[in-house]
Amino acid sequence: MKLLILAGGMSSRMKKNLEGNTNLDSKLIEQANTLPKSMIGLGKDGRPFLDYVLYNASVAGVKEVVLLLNPKDTVSQPYYEKLMADEKSWGLKIGFARQFIPEGREKPLGTTDAIEQTLNQFPAWKESRFIVCNGDNLYPVKAFELLLDEAYPNAMLDWDTEGYTVDRVRNCAIIKKxxxxxxxxxxxxxxxxxxEEIVATMPRIGISWNIFAFTSTALIPFLEKTPLHPVRNEKEIPVTVRMWANENPRGIYTIQIADVLPDLTSKHDIAEVQALLNYDI
Known part of the structure:
Protein backbone atom coordinates (compact mmCIF):
# COMPACT_ATOMS: atom_id res chain seq x y z
CA MET A 1 0.00 0.00 0.00
CA LYS A 2 1.12 3.47 -0.87
CA LEU A 3 0.69 6.62 1.23
CA LEU A 4 0.53 10.21 0.02
CA ILE A 5 1.05 12.85 2.71
CA LEU A 6 -0.07 16.36 1.83
CA ALA A 7 2.49 18.73 3.32
CA GLY A 8 2.58 21.50 0.72
CA GLY A 9 0.47 24.18 2.40
CA MET A 10 1.72 27.63 3.31
CA SER A 11 1.09 27.12 7.08
CA SER A 12 -0.43 30.59 7.29
CA ARG A 13 -2.35 29.91 10.53
CA MET A 14 0.78 28.47 12.15
CA LYS A 15 2.72 31.63 11.35
CA LYS A 16 0.22 34.00 12.96
CA ASN A 17 1.37 35.75 16.14
CA LEU A 18 0.81 33.81 19.35
CA GLU A 19 -1.79 35.45 21.55
CA GLY A 20 -2.54 34.63 25.17
CA ASN A 21 -0.22 31.69 25.87
CA THR A 22 3.35 32.96 26.25
CA ASN A 23 4.85 29.80 27.81
CA LEU A 24 5.90 28.26 24.50
CA ASP A 25 9.65 27.80 24.11
CA SER A 26 11.17 30.56 21.96
CA LYS A 27 12.95 27.98 19.78
CA LEU A 28 9.63 26.32 18.96
CA ILE A 29 8.12 29.70 18.14
CA GLU A 30 11.02 30.37 15.77
CA GLN A 31 10.57 26.97 14.11
CA ALA A 32 6.83 27.58 13.78
CA ASN A 33 7.55 30.88 12.03
CA THR A 34 10.24 29.58 9.67
CA LEU A 35 9.74 25.86 8.98
CA PRO A 36 6.97 23.87 7.31
CA LYS A 37 4.76 22.99 10.27
CA SER A 38 5.25 19.25 9.74
CA MET A 39 8.98 19.80 10.31
CA ILE A 40 8.65 21.51 13.72
CA GLY A 41 10.82 19.58 16.19
CA LEU A 42 8.70 18.00 18.92
CA GLY A 43 8.74 15.17 21.43
CA LYS A 44 11.48 14.08 23.79
CA ASP A 45 14.09 14.12 21.01
CA GLY A 46 12.88 17.17 19.13
CA ARG A 47 12.12 15.16 15.99
CA PRO A 48 10.01 16.63 13.18
CA PHE A 49 6.30 16.13 13.74
CA LEU A 50 6.11 14.31 10.41
CA ASP A 51 8.48 11.62 11.73
CA TYR A 52 5.74 10.43 14.09
CA VAL A 53 3.16 10.26 11.30
CA LEU A 54 5.57 8.25 9.13
CA TYR A 55 6.50 5.96 12.01
CA ASN A 56 2.83 5.16 12.71
CA ALA A 57 2.27 4.45 9.01
CA SER A 58 5.25 2.11 8.91
CA VAL A 59 4.04 0.20 11.97
CA ALA A 60 0.69 -0.27 10.22
CA GLY A 61 2.40 -1.79 7.20
CA VAL A 62 2.86 1.06 4.72
CA LYS A 63 5.99 0.59 2.60
CA GLU A 64 5.99 3.41 0.05
CA VAL A 65 5.36 7.09 0.76
CA VAL A 66 5.28 10.25 -1.32
CA LEU A 67 5.54 13.59 0.47
CA LEU A 68 3.79 16.37 -1.43
CA LEU A 69 5.81 19.51 -0.63
CA ASN A 70 5.64 23.21 -1.33
CA PRO A 71 8.19 24.19 -4.01
CA LYS A 72 9.71 26.67 -1.53
CA ASP A 73 10.34 23.92 1.03
CA THR A 74 14.12 23.36 1.16
CA VAL A 75 14.11 21.43 4.44
CA SER A 76 11.91 18.33 4.21
CA GLN A 77 13.40 16.51 1.21
CA PRO A 78 17.08 16.69 2.31
CA TYR A 79 16.11 15.56 5.80
CA TYR A 80 14.23 12.47 4.61
CA GLU A 81 16.76 11.65 1.92
CA LYS A 82 19.38 11.49 4.68
CA LEU A 83 17.14 9.29 6.85
CA MET A 84 16.81 6.85 3.95
CA ALA A 85 20.56 6.97 3.23
CA ASP A 86 21.24 6.20 6.89
CA GLU A 87 18.62 3.40 6.83
CA LYS A 88 16.65 5.13 9.57
CA SER A 89 13.38 5.70 7.70
CA TRP A 90 11.55 2.78 9.36
CA GLY A 91 11.81 0.70 6.20
CA LEU A 92 9.88 3.26 4.17
CA LYS A 93 10.72 4.19 0.61
CA ILE A 94 10.04 7.94 0.49
CA GLY A 95 9.56 9.93 -2.71
CA PHE A 96 8.90 13.63 -3.18
CA ALA A 97 6.43 15.59 -5.27
CA ARG A 98 5.99 19.35 -5.48
CA GLN A 99 2.75 21.30 -5.62
CA PHE A 100 3.65 24.05 -8.05
CA ILE A 101 1.67 27.27 -7.72
CA PRO A 102 -0.05 28.49 -10.88
CA GLU A 103 1.11 31.77 -12.36
CA GLY A 104 -0.76 34.70 -10.88
CA ARG A 105 -1.42 33.01 -7.54
CA GLU A 106 0.43 33.37 -4.24
CA LYS A 107 -0.89 30.18 -2.61
CA PRO A 108 -1.27 26.57 -3.79
CA LEU A 109 -4.51 25.60 -5.52
CA GLY A 110 -5.75 23.26 -2.78
CA THR A 111 -5.66 19.61 -1.75
CA THR A 112 -7.42 18.23 -4.83
CA ASP A 113 -4.85 19.97 -7.00
CA ALA A 114 -2.12 18.54 -4.73
CA ILE A 115 -3.28 14.99 -5.43
CA GLU A 116 -3.58 15.68 -9.16
CA GLN A 117 -0.05 17.08 -9.32
CA THR A 118 1.32 14.11 -7.38
CA LEU A 119 -0.30 11.57 -9.70
CA ASN A 120 1.10 13.42 -12.71
CA GLN A 121 4.58 13.34 -11.17
CA PHE A 122 4.25 9.64 -10.22
CA PRO A 123 2.41 8.11 -13.21
CA ALA A 124 2.71 4.57 -11.82
CA TRP A 125 0.37 5.62 -9.01
CA LYS A 126 -2.41 6.17 -11.56
CA GLU A 127 -2.96 2.41 -11.52
CA SER A 128 -2.73 2.06 -7.74
CA ARG A 129 -4.75 2.15 -4.55
CA PHE A 130 -3.28 4.57 -2.02
CA ILE A 131 -3.99 6.30 1.27
CA VAL A 132 -3.91 10.09 1.33
CA CYS A 133 -3.76 12.19 4.48
CA ASN A 134 -2.69 15.56 5.85
CA GLY A 135 0.81 16.21 7.11
CA ASP A 136 -0.33 18.13 10.19
CA ASN A 137 -2.51 15.47 11.86
CA LEU A 138 -1.00 12.74 14.04
CA TYR A 139 -2.97 9.78 12.68
CA PRO A 140 -2.66 6.74 14.97
CA VAL A 141 -1.44 3.36 13.76
CA LYS A 142 -5.02 2.08 13.87
CA ALA A 143 -6.13 4.69 11.31
CA PHE A 144 -3.68 3.41 8.72
CA GLU A 145 -4.44 -0.23 9.59
CA LEU A 146 -8.18 0.23 9.09
CA LEU A 147 -7.68 1.63 5.60
CA LEU A 148 -4.99 -0.88 4.66
CA ASP A 149 -7.20 -3.80 5.68
CA GLU A 150 -10.49 -2.45 4.31
CA ALA A 151 -12.00 -4.61 1.57
CA TYR A 152 -13.88 -1.69 0.01
CA PRO A 153 -11.51 -0.09 -2.51
CA ASN A 154 -12.51 3.51 -1.75
CA ALA A 155 -13.00 4.35 1.91
CA MET A 156 -12.65 7.08 4.52
CA LEU A 157 -12.46 7.24 8.30
CA ASP A 158 -15.48 8.46 10.25
CA TRP A 159 -14.15 9.96 13.50
CA ASP A 160 -16.14 10.06 16.74
CA THR A 161 -16.74 13.53 18.19
CA GLU A 162 -17.59 12.68 21.79
CA GLY A 163 -15.84 15.20 24.04
CA TYR A 164 -15.38 17.76 21.25
CA THR A 165 -16.86 21.25 21.59
CA VAL A 166 -19.68 22.16 19.22
CA ASP A 167 -17.47 24.85 17.67
CA ARG A 168 -14.75 22.34 16.90
CA VAL A 169 -17.17 19.88 15.33
CA ARG A 170 -18.81 22.59 13.24
CA ASN A 171 -15.39 23.63 11.96
CA CYS A 172 -14.99 20.16 10.40
CA ALA A 173 -16.69 18.22 7.62
CA ILE A 174 -19.69 16.27 8.97
CA ILE A 175 -20.17 12.78 7.55
CA LYS A 176 -23.63 11.68 6.41
CA LYS A 177 -23.92 8.00 5.51
CA GLU A 196 -29.91 22.10 13.45
CA GLU A 197 -30.83 19.36 10.97
CA ILE A 198 -27.69 17.37 11.84
CA VAL A 199 -28.44 17.49 15.57
CA ALA A 200 -32.10 16.58 15.01
CA THR A 201 -31.51 13.65 12.65
CA MET A 202 -28.13 12.13 13.54
CA PRO A 203 -27.81 10.32 16.90
CA ARG A 204 -24.06 10.04 16.31
CA ILE A 205 -22.12 12.85 14.63
CA GLY A 206 -18.93 11.77 12.87
CA ILE A 207 -16.40 13.96 11.11
CA SER A 208 -13.69 13.63 8.49
CA TRP A 209 -10.04 14.31 9.27
CA ASN A 210 -9.02 14.06 5.62
CA ILE A 211 -7.66 10.55 5.54
CA PHE A 212 -8.92 8.35 2.70
CA ALA A 213 -8.07 5.26 0.68
CA PHE A 214 -8.61 5.72 -3.05
CA THR A 215 -8.20 3.76 -6.24
CA SER A 216 -6.70 6.18 -8.74
CA THR A 217 -8.86 5.06 -11.64
CA ALA A 218 -12.06 5.86 -9.71
CA LEU A 219 -10.70 9.07 -8.18
CA ILE A 220 -9.14 10.82 -11.18
CA PRO A 221 -12.39 11.72 -13.01
CA PHE A 222 -13.64 13.50 -9.88
CA LEU A 223 -10.32 15.28 -9.36
CA GLU A 224 -10.53 16.61 -12.89
CA LYS A 225 -14.01 18.08 -12.53
CA THR A 226 -13.73 19.52 -9.01
CA PRO A 227 -14.61 23.23 -9.19
CA LEU A 228 -12.86 26.08 -7.45
CA HIS A 229 -14.36 26.88 -4.06
CA PRO A 230 -16.39 30.11 -4.45
CA VAL A 231 -14.85 31.71 -1.35
CA ARG A 232 -11.38 30.15 -0.89
CA ASN A 233 -10.70 29.93 -4.64
CA GLU A 234 -9.09 26.51 -4.19
CA LYS A 235 -9.90 22.93 -5.24
CA GLU A 236 -10.39 20.95 -2.04
CA ILE A 237 -10.65 17.20 -1.51
CA PRO A 238 -13.80 17.42 0.69
CA VAL A 239 -15.58 18.96 -2.32
CA THR A 240 -14.22 16.19 -4.56
CA VAL A 241 -15.40 13.49 -2.14
CA ARG A 242 -18.80 15.12 -1.71
CA MET A 243 -19.28 15.25 -5.49
CA TRP A 244 -18.29 11.58 -5.73
CA ALA A 245 -20.77 10.58 -3.00
CA ASN A 246 -23.58 12.61 -4.57
CA GLU A 247 -23.05 11.02 -7.99
CA ASN A 248 -22.32 7.51 -6.73
CA PRO A 249 -23.98 6.87 -3.33
CA ARG A 250 -22.17 3.53 -2.90
CA GLY A 251 -18.80 4.79 -4.08
CA ILE A 252 -17.10 5.51 -0.74
CA TYR A 253 -17.38 3.38 2.39
CA THR A 254 -17.01 4.93 5.86
CA ILE A 255 -15.19 3.28 8.78
CA GLN A 256 -15.84 4.44 12.35
CA ILE A 257 -12.89 5.22 14.58
CA ALA A 258 -12.81 6.62 18.09
CA ASP A 259 -9.11 7.39 18.62
CA VAL A 260 -8.06 10.90 19.61
CA LEU A 261 -6.44 12.82 16.75
CA PRO A 262 -3.95 15.55 17.71
CA ASP A 263 -3.52 18.19 15.03
CA LEU A 264 -0.91 20.88 14.49
CA THR A 265 -2.76 23.82 12.99
CA SER A 266 -1.59 26.81 15.02
CA LYS A 267 1.00 27.68 17.67
CA HIS A 268 -1.62 27.01 20.34
CA ASP A 269 -1.54 23.31 19.37
CA ILE A 270 2.22 22.91 19.82
CA ALA A 271 2.33 22.49 23.61
CA GLU A 272 -0.52 19.94 23.58
CA VAL A 273 1.11 17.87 20.85
CA GLN A 274 4.52 18.18 22.50
CA ALA A 275 3.16 16.62 25.69
CA LEU A 276 1.84 13.61 23.77
CA LEU A 277 5.07 12.81 21.92
CA ASN A 278 7.00 11.50 24.90
CA TYR A 279 8.06 8.18 23.35
CA ASP A 280 10.89 6.87 21.21
CA ILE A 281 10.40 6.06 17.53
Missing part, protein backbone atom coordinates in the same frame (compact mmCIF):
# COMPACT_ATOMS: atom_id res chain seq x y z
CA UNK A 178 -26.59 5.44 4.74
CA UNK A 179 -27.59 2.46 6.91
CA UNK A 180 -24.88 0.31 5.32
CA UNK A 181 -22.09 2.80 5.96
CA UNK A 182 -21.70 4.34 2.50
CA UNK A 183 -21.05 8.06 2.31
CA UNK A 184 -24.04 10.10 1.16
CA UNK A 185 -22.78 13.62 1.83
CA UNK A 186 -19.98 15.59 3.44
CA UNK A 187 -21.08 18.86 5.02
CA UNK A 188 -18.07 21.11 5.48
CA UNK A 189 -18.45 23.74 8.22
CA UNK A 190 -22.27 23.51 8.38
CA UNK A 191 -24.28 26.70 8.75
CA UNK A 192 -26.89 27.14 11.51
CA UNK A 193 -29.72 25.59 9.51
CA UNK A 194 -27.61 22.60 8.47
CA UNK A 195 -26.37 22.14 12.04
Missing amino acids: DSEGYLIDLLEKPNDEEW
Whole structure:
Protein backbone atom coordinates (compact mmCIF):
# COMPACT_ATOMS: atom_id res chain seq x y z
CA MET A 1 0.00 0.00 0.00
CA LYS A 2 1.12 3.47 -0.87
CA LEU A 3 0.69 6.62 1.23
CA LEU A 4 0.53 10.21 0.02
CA ILE A 5 1.05 12.85 2.71
CA LEU A 6 -0.07 16.36 1.83
CA ALA A 7 2.49 18.73 3.32
CA GLY A 8 2.58 21.50 0.72
CA GLY A 9 0.47 24.18 2.40
CA MET A 10 1.72 27.63 3.31
CA SER A 11 1.09 27.12 7.08
CA SER A 12 -0.43 30.59 7.29
CA ARG A 13 -2.35 29.91 10.53
CA MET A 14 0.78 28.47 12.15
CA LYS A 15 2.72 31.63 11.35
CA LYS A 16 0.22 34.00 12.96
CA ASN A 17 1.37 35.75 16.14
CA LEU A 18 0.81 33.81 19.35
CA GLU A 19 -1.79 35.45 21.55
CA GLY A 20 -2.54 34.63 25.17
CA ASN A 21 -0.22 31.69 25.87
CA THR A 22 3.35 32.96 26.25
CA ASN A 23 4.85 29.80 27.81
CA LEU A 24 5.90 28.26 24.50
CA ASP A 25 9.65 27.80 24.11
CA SER A 26 11.17 30.56 21.96
CA LYS A 27 12.95 27.98 19.78
CA LEU A 28 9.63 26.32 18.96
CA ILE A 29 8.12 29.70 18.14
CA GLU A 30 11.02 30.37 15.77
CA GLN A 31 10.57 26.97 14.11
CA ALA A 32 6.83 27.58 13.78
CA ASN A 33 7.55 30.88 12.03
CA THR A 34 10.24 29.58 9.67
CA LEU A 35 9.74 25.86 8.98
CA PRO A 36 6.97 23.87 7.31
CA LYS A 37 4.76 22.99 10.27
CA SER A 38 5.25 19.25 9.74
CA MET A 39 8.98 19.80 10.31
CA ILE A 40 8.65 21.51 13.72
CA GLY A 41 10.82 19.58 16.19
CA LEU A 42 8.70 18.00 18.92
CA GLY A 43 8.74 15.17 21.43
CA LYS A 44 11.48 14.08 23.79
CA ASP A 45 14.09 14.12 21.01
CA GLY A 46 12.88 17.17 19.13
CA ARG A 47 12.12 15.16 15.99
CA PRO A 48 10.01 16.63 13.18
CA PHE A 49 6.30 16.13 13.74
CA LEU A 50 6.11 14.31 10.41
CA ASP A 51 8.48 11.62 11.73
CA TYR A 52 5.74 10.43 14.09
CA VAL A 53 3.16 10.26 11.30
CA LEU A 54 5.57 8.25 9.13
CA TYR A 55 6.50 5.96 12.01
CA ASN A 56 2.83 5.16 12.71
CA ALA A 57 2.27 4.45 9.01
CA SER A 58 5.25 2.11 8.91
CA VAL A 59 4.04 0.20 11.97
CA ALA A 60 0.69 -0.27 10.22
CA GLY A 61 2.40 -1.79 7.20
CA VAL A 62 2.86 1.06 4.72
CA LYS A 63 5.99 0.59 2.60
CA GLU A 64 5.99 3.41 0.05
CA VAL A 65 5.36 7.09 0.76
CA VAL A 66 5.28 10.25 -1.32
CA LEU A 67 5.54 13.59 0.47
CA LEU A 68 3.79 16.37 -1.43
CA LEU A 69 5.81 19.51 -0.63
CA ASN A 70 5.64 23.21 -1.33
CA PRO A 71 8.19 24.19 -4.01
CA LYS A 72 9.71 26.67 -1.53
CA ASP A 73 10.34 23.92 1.03
CA THR A 74 14.12 23.36 1.16
CA VAL A 75 14.11 21.43 4.44
CA SER A 76 11.91 18.33 4.21
CA GLN A 77 13.40 16.51 1.21
CA PRO A 78 17.08 16.69 2.31
CA TYR A 79 16.11 15.56 5.80
CA TYR A 80 14.23 12.47 4.61
CA GLU A 81 16.76 11.65 1.92
CA LYS A 82 19.38 11.49 4.68
CA LEU A 83 17.14 9.29 6.85
CA MET A 84 16.81 6.85 3.95
CA ALA A 85 20.56 6.97 3.23
CA ASP A 86 21.24 6.20 6.89
CA GLU A 87 18.62 3.40 6.83
CA LYS A 88 16.65 5.13 9.57
CA SER A 89 13.38 5.70 7.70
CA TRP A 90 11.55 2.78 9.36
CA GLY A 91 11.81 0.70 6.20
CA LEU A 92 9.88 3.26 4.17
CA LYS A 93 10.72 4.19 0.61
CA ILE A 94 10.04 7.94 0.49
CA GLY A 95 9.56 9.93 -2.71
CA PHE A 96 8.90 13.63 -3.18
CA ALA A 97 6.43 15.59 -5.27
CA ARG A 98 5.99 19.35 -5.48
CA GLN A 99 2.75 21.30 -5.62
CA PHE A 100 3.65 24.05 -8.05
CA ILE A 101 1.67 27.27 -7.72
CA PRO A 102 -0.05 28.49 -10.88
CA GLU A 103 1.11 31.77 -12.36
CA GLY A 104 -0.76 34.70 -10.88
CA ARG A 105 -1.42 33.01 -7.54
CA GLU A 106 0.43 33.37 -4.24
CA LYS A 107 -0.89 30.18 -2.61
CA PRO A 108 -1.27 26.57 -3.79
CA LEU A 109 -4.51 25.60 -5.52
CA GLY A 110 -5.75 23.26 -2.78
CA THR A 111 -5.66 19.61 -1.75
CA THR A 112 -7.42 18.23 -4.83
CA ASP A 113 -4.85 19.97 -7.00
CA ALA A 114 -2.12 18.54 -4.73
CA ILE A 115 -3.28 14.99 -5.43
CA GLU A 116 -3.58 15.68 -9.16
CA GLN A 117 -0.05 17.08 -9.32
CA THR A 118 1.32 14.11 -7.38
CA LEU A 119 -0.30 11.57 -9.70
CA ASN A 120 1.10 13.42 -12.71
CA GLN A 121 4.58 13.34 -11.17
CA PHE A 122 4.25 9.64 -10.22
CA PRO A 123 2.41 8.11 -13.21
CA ALA A 124 2.71 4.57 -11.82
CA TRP A 125 0.37 5.62 -9.01
CA LYS A 126 -2.41 6.17 -11.56
CA GLU A 127 -2.96 2.41 -11.52
CA SER A 128 -2.73 2.06 -7.74
CA ARG A 129 -4.75 2.15 -4.55
CA PHE A 130 -3.28 4.57 -2.02
CA ILE A 131 -3.99 6.30 1.27
CA VAL A 132 -3.91 10.09 1.33
CA CYS A 133 -3.76 12.19 4.48
CA ASN A 134 -2.69 15.56 5.85
CA GLY A 135 0.81 16.21 7.11
CA ASP A 136 -0.33 18.13 10.19
CA ASN A 137 -2.51 15.47 11.86
CA LEU A 138 -1.00 12.74 14.04
CA TYR A 139 -2.97 9.78 12.68
CA PRO A 140 -2.66 6.74 14.97
CA VAL A 141 -1.44 3.36 13.76
CA LYS A 142 -5.02 2.08 13.87
CA ALA A 143 -6.13 4.69 11.31
CA PHE A 144 -3.68 3.41 8.72
CA GLU A 145 -4.44 -0.23 9.59
CA LEU A 146 -8.18 0.23 9.09
CA LEU A 147 -7.68 1.63 5.60
CA LEU A 148 -4.99 -0.88 4.66
CA ASP A 149 -7.20 -3.80 5.68
CA GLU A 150 -10.49 -2.45 4.31
CA ALA A 151 -12.00 -4.61 1.57
CA TYR A 152 -13.88 -1.69 0.01
CA PRO A 153 -11.51 -0.09 -2.51
CA ASN A 154 -12.51 3.51 -1.75
CA ALA A 155 -13.00 4.35 1.91
CA MET A 156 -12.65 7.08 4.52
CA LEU A 157 -12.46 7.24 8.30
CA ASP A 158 -15.48 8.46 10.25
CA TRP A 159 -14.15 9.96 13.50
CA ASP A 160 -16.14 10.06 16.74
CA THR A 161 -16.74 13.53 18.19
CA GLU A 162 -17.59 12.68 21.79
CA GLY A 163 -15.84 15.20 24.04
CA TYR A 164 -15.38 17.76 21.25
CA THR A 165 -16.86 21.25 21.59
CA VAL A 166 -19.68 22.16 19.22
CA ASP A 167 -17.47 24.85 17.67
CA ARG A 168 -14.75 22.34 16.90
CA VAL A 169 -17.17 19.88 15.33
CA ARG A 170 -18.81 22.59 13.24
CA ASN A 171 -15.39 23.63 11.96
CA CYS A 172 -14.99 20.16 10.40
CA ALA A 173 -16.69 18.22 7.62
CA ILE A 174 -19.69 16.27 8.97
CA ILE A 175 -20.17 12.78 7.55
CA LYS A 176 -23.63 11.68 6.41
CA LYS A 177 -23.92 8.00 5.51
CA ASP A 178 -26.59 5.44 4.74
CA SER A 179 -27.59 2.46 6.91
CA GLU A 180 -24.88 0.31 5.32
CA GLY A 181 -22.09 2.80 5.96
CA TYR A 182 -21.70 4.34 2.50
CA LEU A 183 -21.05 8.06 2.31
CA ILE A 184 -24.04 10.10 1.16
CA ASP A 185 -22.78 13.62 1.83
CA LEU A 186 -19.98 15.59 3.44
CA LEU A 187 -21.08 18.86 5.02
CA GLU A 188 -18.07 21.11 5.48
CA LYS A 189 -18.45 23.74 8.22
CA PRO A 190 -22.27 23.51 8.38
CA ASN A 191 -24.28 26.70 8.75
CA ASP A 192 -26.89 27.14 11.51
CA GLU A 193 -29.72 25.59 9.51
CA GLU A 194 -27.61 22.60 8.47
CA TRP A 195 -26.37 22.14 12.04
CA GLU A 196 -29.91 22.10 13.45
CA GLU A 197 -30.83 19.36 10.97
CA ILE A 198 -27.69 17.37 11.84
CA VAL A 199 -28.44 17.49 15.57
CA ALA A 200 -32.10 16.58 15.01
CA THR A 201 -31.51 13.65 12.65
CA MET A 202 -28.13 12.13 13.54
CA PRO A 203 -27.81 10.32 16.90
CA ARG A 204 -24.06 10.04 16.31
CA ILE A 205 -22.12 12.85 14.63
CA GLY A 206 -18.93 11.77 12.87
CA ILE A 207 -16.40 13.96 11.11
CA SER A 208 -13.69 13.63 8.49
CA TRP A 209 -10.04 14.31 9.27
CA ASN A 210 -9.02 14.06 5.62
CA ILE A 211 -7.66 10.55 5.54
CA PHE A 212 -8.92 8.35 2.70
CA ALA A 213 -8.07 5.26 0.68
CA PHE A 214 -8.61 5.72 -3.05
CA THR A 215 -8.20 3.76 -6.24
CA SER A 216 -6.70 6.18 -8.74
CA THR A 217 -8.86 5.06 -11.64
CA ALA A 218 -12.06 5.86 -9.71
CA LEU A 219 -10.70 9.07 -8.18
CA ILE A 220 -9.14 10.82 -11.18
CA PRO A 221 -12.39 11.72 -13.01
CA PHE A 222 -13.64 13.50 -9.88
CA LEU A 223 -10.32 15.28 -9.36
CA GLU A 224 -10.53 16.61 -12.89
CA LYS A 225 -14.01 18.08 -12.53
CA THR A 226 -13.73 19.52 -9.01
CA PRO A 227 -14.61 23.23 -9.19
CA LEU A 228 -12.86 26.08 -7.45
CA HIS A 229 -14.36 26.88 -4.06
CA PRO A 230 -16.39 30.11 -4.45
CA VAL A 231 -14.85 31.71 -1.35
CA ARG A 232 -11.38 30.15 -0.89
CA ASN A 233 -10.70 29.93 -4.64
CA GLU A 234 -9.09 26.51 -4.19
CA LYS A 235 -9.90 22.93 -5.24
CA GLU A 236 -10.39 20.95 -2.04
CA ILE A 237 -10.65 17.20 -1.51
CA PRO A 238 -13.80 17.42 0.69
CA VAL A 239 -15.58 18.96 -2.32
CA THR A 240 -14.22 16.19 -4.56
CA VAL A 241 -15.40 13.49 -2.14
CA ARG A 242 -18.80 15.12 -1.71
CA MET A 243 -19.28 15.25 -5.49
CA TRP A 244 -18.29 11.58 -5.73
CA ALA A 245 -20.77 10.58 -3.00
CA ASN A 246 -23.58 12.61 -4.57
CA GLU A 247 -23.05 11.02 -7.99
CA ASN A 248 -22.32 7.51 -6.73
CA PRO A 249 -23.98 6.87 -3.33
CA ARG A 250 -22.17 3.53 -2.90
CA GLY A 251 -18.80 4.79 -4.08
CA ILE A 252 -17.10 5.51 -0.74
CA TYR A 253 -17.38 3.38 2.39
CA THR A 254 -17.01 4.93 5.86
CA ILE A 255 -15.19 3.28 8.78
CA GLN A 256 -15.84 4.44 12.35
CA ILE A 257 -12.89 5.22 14.58
CA ALA A 258 -12.81 6.62 18.09
CA ASP A 259 -9.11 7.39 18.62
CA VAL A 260 -8.06 10.90 19.61
CA LEU A 261 -6.44 12.82 16.75
CA PRO A 262 -3.95 15.55 17.71
CA ASP A 263 -3.52 18.19 15.03
CA LEU A 264 -0.91 20.88 14.49
CA THR A 265 -2.76 23.82 12.99
CA SER A 266 -1.59 26.81 15.02
CA LYS A 267 1.00 27.68 17.67
CA HIS A 268 -1.62 27.01 20.34
CA ASP A 269 -1.54 23.31 19.37
CA ILE A 270 2.22 22.91 19.82
CA ALA A 271 2.33 22.49 23.61
CA GLU A 272 -0.52 19.94 23.58
CA VAL A 273 1.11 17.87 20.85
CA GLN A 274 4.52 18.18 22.50
CA ALA A 275 3.16 16.62 25.69
CA LEU A 276 1.84 13.61 23.77
CA LEU A 277 5.07 12.81 21.92
CA ASN A 278 7.00 11.50 24.90
CA TYR A 279 8.06 8.18 23.35
CA ASP A 280 10.89 6.87 21.21
CA ILE A 281 10.40 6.06 17.53
